[in-house]
Amino acid sequence: xxxxxxAAELPVSRPAVSQHLRVLREARLVESREHGTRRIYAVxxxxxxxxxAQLDRFWETALQGxxxxxxxxxxxxxxxxxxxxxxxxx
Amino acid sequence: MSTETxxxxxxxxxxxxxxxxEAFDLFVHRMESWWPEDHHMLDMTDDELDRMVVEPEAGGxxxxxxxxxxxxxxxxxxxxxxxxxxxxxxxxxPTWQIEQDRARCSEVNVSFEPDGDGTLVRxxxxxxxxxxxxWEGMRDAVGSPGGWGRGLSAFVxxxxx
Numbered sequence: 001x002x003x004x005x006x007a008a009e010l011p012v013s014r015p016a017v018s019q020h021l022r023v024l025r026e027a028r029l030v031e032s033r034e035h036g037t038r039r040i041y042a043v044x045x046x047x048x049x050x051x052x053a054q055l056d057r058f059w060e061t062a063l064q065g066x067x068x069x070x071x072x073x074x075x076x077x078x079x080x081x082x083x084x085x086x087x088x089x090x
Numbered sequence: 091m092s093t094e095t096x097x098x099x100x101x102x103x104x105x106x107x108x109x110x111x112e113a114f115d116l117f118v119h120r121m122e123s124w125w126p127e128d129h130h131m132l133d134m135t136d137d138e139l140d141r142m143v144v145e146p147e148a149g150g151x152x153x154x155x156x157x158x159x160x161x162x163x164x165x166x167x168x169x170x171x172x173x174x175x176x177x178x179x180x181x182x183x184p185t186w187q188i189e190q191d192r193a194r195c196s197e198v199n200v201s202f203e204p205d206g207d208g209t210l211v212r213x214x215x216x217x218x219x220x221x222x223x224x225w226e227g228m229r230d231a232v233g234s235p236g237g238w239g240r241g242l243s244a245f246v247x248x249x250x251x
C-alpha cells in the first residue's frame with residue numbers, strides 16, 4: 001500500500017503515517033519498495049513466524065492450565081471415592 | 091509437556107491423570123477452569139467472565155459469556171467426537187480481533203489418547219497461513235480507532251526485543 005492509501009484510512013496526518021512507517025520499517029515489521037515515484041509498503045511475510053511463536057507460547061500456557069485443572073479434578077475425584085468408601089464403614 | 095512446530099502449525103502435547111472421557115469433558119465443557127484469564131475475546135471492561143460455552147455438535151458455536159450476559163463468539167466446532175477428538179476453528183486475527191471471514195481462520199485439533207491410567211492430550215493448531223493474509227491486511231489492524239496505539243505498543247515491544 002502507498003502512504004496516501006494508508007493515511008486515507010486513519011485519523012492521523014500523512015506525515016505522521018510516514019513517520020510511523022519509518023519506525024515499523026526499522027523494526028523490520030514492514031518492508032517497502034519503490035514503484036515509479038511511489039513507495040509501496042507491505043507487511044513482512046515473516047510475520048507468520050511471529051504469529052506461530054505467539055500461538056506456541058499461548059498453547060503452552062493454556063495446556064499448563066489444563067494440566068493443573070486436571071490434577072485438581074483428579075484429586076477431588078479421589079477424595080470423593082475415599083469419602084464414599086469411608087461412609088460404608090461402621 | 092512437549093512442543094513441536096512446523097511452518098504453518100503449532101503442536102503441543104500434555105499428559106494428564108484423568109481418563110479420556112474426563113479429560114475431554116474438562117477440556118471442552120469446563121474450559122473457563124483452565125483457559126488463560128488474560129486471553130478472552132470478550133470485552134471485560136467493567137465486566138467479568140462468567141463461563142465459556144461449547145455447543146456440542148459440528149457447526150456449533152464456542153463463545154464466552156460475561157456476568158452481564160454479553161456474549162462473544164470466537165470459534166466454531168469442527169468435530170465433536172467424545173472422548174477421542176475435538177476440533178474447532180480459530181476465528182481470531184493475529185491482532186486478537188474476531189475474524190468474520192471463515193476462510194481466514196485456522197483450525198485447532200485436539201485428540202485424547204489413553205496413556206496408561208491417564209490421557210495424552212495432543213493439540214495441533216494448523217493452517218496458520220490462512221491468517222497470513224491478515225498480516226498483509228495491516229489496514230484492518232490500524233484502521234480502527236485506537237488501532238495505532240494497540241498495534242504500535244506491540245511493535246515497540248518487538249522492536250525493543
